[in-house]
Amino acid sequence: KAGVTQTPRYLIKTRGQQVTLSCSPISGHRSVSWYQQTPGQGLQFLFEYFSETQRNKGNFPGRFSGRQFSNSRSEMNVSTLELGDSALYLCASSTQGPFYEQYFGPGTRLTVT
Amino acid sequence: GQSLEQPSEVTAVEGAIVQINCTYQTSGFYGLSWYQQHDGGAPTFLSYNALDGLEETGRFSSFLSRSDSYGYLLLQELQMKDSASYFCAVRAVTTDSWGKLQFGAGTQVVVTP
Numbered sequence: 001k002a003g004v005t006q007t008p009r010y011l012i013k014t015r016g017q018q019v020t021l022s023c024s025p026i027s028g029h030r031s032v033s034w035y036q037q038t039p040g041q042g043l044q045f046l047f048e049y050f051s052e053t054q055r056n057k058g059n060f061p062g063r064f065s066g067r068q069f070s071n072s073r074s075e076m077n078v079s080t081l082e083l084g085d086s087a088l089y090l091c092a093s094s095t096q097g098p099f100y101e102q103y104f105g106p107g108t109r110l111t112v113t
Numbered sequence: 114g115q116s117l118e119q120p121s122e123v124t125a126v127e128g129a130i131v132q133i134n135c136t137y138q139t140s141g142f143y144g145l146s147w148y149q150q151h152d153g154g155a156p157t158f159l160s161y162n163a164l165d166g167l168e169e170t171g172r173f174s175s176f177l178s179r180s181d182s183y184g185y186l187l188l189q190e191l192q193m194k195d196s197a198s199y200f201c202a203v204r205a206v207t208t209d210s211w212g213k214l215q216f217g218a219g220t221q222v223v224v225t226p
Binding site: 033042043044045048055056057058059090092098099100101102103104105106107 | 144200203204212213
């Protein structure tokens with residue numbers, strides 16, 4: 001079975017721009033969660049989508065949004081980028097949700113200049 | 114409030130046993146998860162405990178005591194490849210969704226020859 005894939009793997013953007021990241025979950029997994037990882041804040045939960053609905057969310061501003069398609073693929077969007085948004089963005093898929101067993105993709109390294 | 118505490122670093126020699134403790138404070142507890150992350154890699158699921166007791170998976174075991182809000186990850190017969198960061202995670206209740214997955218700051222395990 002193929003693992004979780006994320007595209008692109010690396011991205012450089014400037015402040016004020018917006019960015020869209022993509023995640024393809026493991027086949028059969030309906031739950032996709034997104035995380036931000038930085039050296040200072042560690043692993044932070046952004047949100048989870050299950051069957052095209054946002055089911056759980058963390059404490060991030062409205063500039064961070066996402067969606068899930070009928071094939072379970074998910075996208076995450078960040079608008080009006082700030083320097084502090086530079087991070088590794090990880091997505092993870094699971095059958096039941098983020099509070100149980102989940103499988104992470106390799107991540108997208110976003111650098112905001 | 115909601116919090117997770119785990120030691121920042123543990124050093125041990127090959128073949129030794131290491132125990133990583135995790136104490137948590139959260140409402141709406143679902144279970145305690147453990148993840149391993151090597152430098153430059155994505156987190157990998159290790160274990161999930163929903164009920165009290167010890168779960169064993171090969172050289173790794175995880176324990177949970179819900180009454181003490183405490184768990185630990187036990188790494189036996191340490192190998193050099195076990196050098197990594199280890200995170201505990203629990204569900205934390207939020208005001209506007211079913212919840213979020215909250216991670217501890219991570220424990221860096223350093224295995225020496």
